[in-house]
């Protein structure tokens with residue numbers, strides 16, 4: 290457990306699903322996420338693993354406030370996101386969720402620093418004069434302080450992903466949501482990015498990493514499996530406040546919270 294994990298019982302989970310489900314309308318309708326209850330507490334490192342077509346992207350879209358559940362509710366930092374207007378949901382997402390994607394999504398001809406600064410351009414949250422310093426700070430955090438002026442075209446794949454992580458962190462989000470963050474990287478480079486995620490977890494960041502790769506999934510303190518749209522966690526990890534609901538073995542109060550065993554302390558550093 291990191292020091293930055295808050296123990297307060299009054300603090301809401303970073304992410305909470307209550308009976309949340311998602312059905313694509315079709316025809317025919319596809320129930321891509323079956324009703325589930327899930328709590329992810331501050332400071333957790335959760336991996337979500339499943340094969341192609343199992344519902345990972347659908348889960349990502351719900352957890353990332355890109356879609357709203359067609360049944361049940363999704364709360365972010367205690368805010369019922371279904372009760373918000375689209376503009377409010379977009380603002381909440383921008384402030385509280387940092388996204389990291391497989392394919393980086395950087396502007397190739399802007400410097401690393403400018404790419405990170407662009408994440409602060411919208412919403413007026415960071416004054417213009419402060420943006421450059423914040424971007425440099427974020428790039429230093431990911432080990433790229435010396436490469437701040439290089440454009441992505443002159444960076445390696447691993448360095449590009451670090452820029453993308455710096456961009457995701459610069460707004461100081463509650464949740465870092467990573468979709469196959471090592472999917473475009475060779476094994477050694479992937480390892481360096483996974484170590485960075487470990488370090489961010491050690492700093493207290495809440496991480497959700499979605500992957501089809503069991504080796505990446507094993508890096509999480511908690512691993513949730515998704516199969517045919519149903520989330521589950523090994524029954525031995527079930528604990529109070531976690532995943533339960535209709536789709537999970539172990540019944541109500543199922544998927545373990547931050548106290549669930551199987552932590553990152555047991556994995557390779």
Ligand SMILES: Nc1ncnc2c1ncn2[C@@H]1O[C@H](COP(=O)(O)OP(=O)(O)OP(=O)(O)O)[C@@H](O)[C@H]1O
Pocket residue numbers: 313314315319320321339340341342343344345346347348501
């Ligand atoms: N727009 C859509 N309309 C109808 N069905 C969809 C749509 N998008 C996805 N699905 C279906 O929902 C289910 C879950 O898809 P999803 O994309 O979430 O899976 P995934 O685990 O992310 O797959 P992959 O790893 O291949 O990207 C699949 O059966 C898929 O065919």
